[in-house]
Amino acid sequence: KAGVTQTPRYLIKTRGQQVTLSCSPISGHRSVSWYQQTPGQGLQFLFEYFSETQRNKGNFPGRFSGRQFSNSRSEMNVSTLELGDSALYLCASSLGGGHNGETQYFGPGTRLLVL
Amino acid sequence: SQQGEEDPQALSIQEGENATMNCSYKTSINNLQWYRQNSGRGLVHLILIRSNEREKHSGRLRVTLDTSKKSSSLLITASRAADTASYFCATASNSGYSTLTFGKGTMLLVSP
Secondary structure, eight states, X not given: OOOOEEEOSEEEEOTXXXXXXXXXXXXXXXXEEEEEEEXXXXXXXXXXXXXXXXXXXXXXXXXXXXXXXXXXXXXXXXXXXXXXXXXXXXXXXXXXXSOTTOOOEEOOOEEEEEO | OOOOEEEOSEEEEETTSOEEEEEEOSSOOSEEEEEEEOXXXXXXXXXXXXXXXXXXXXXXXXXXXXXXXXXXXXXXXXXXXXXXXXXXXXXXXXXXXXXXXXXXXXXXXXXX
């Protein structure tokens, strides 16, 4: 099976702009989670989507949003970018059967730089 | 917020030596997982240990879990240069979600 793919891999934006990142999960996986990784804060959970519904959300401002499509592909959007949004954004997919803490399969990440 | 705290933050060893990394967490868990990350890339799942298990092996990896002390350790035996990476522990609660809470990781450097 193909792994989790994320596009784009690298992105440079300026403050105030918005950005959309895309994630295609492993075929058959219905849960998609997003994480932000920075040197200072480490890996932090953003949100999880399952069957097109946001099932869980981390402690991030409303500028961070996401959605999931019927084919389980997911997008996350960050509006009004700030310098502190520079990070590696990781998407992970899992079967999503409601099991506690299933193994997650990560994509290569999108590295976002905000200038 | 971080649930797991890895120790040490960085570890440098020679090829052939064993590497031990520790992880402590704060709340009750359903399972604990270890992941590896090579230099700014995606994470690769290594091993999952459930809260009712005490030890698990996978190839050169050995994981222990002590729920009374809320701690886990990852042992990599006979390390290779290719094991150079950051290692993260991640905990899963009993929330019914897939969400994992990660520690800040241990950077392992294995020198030839």
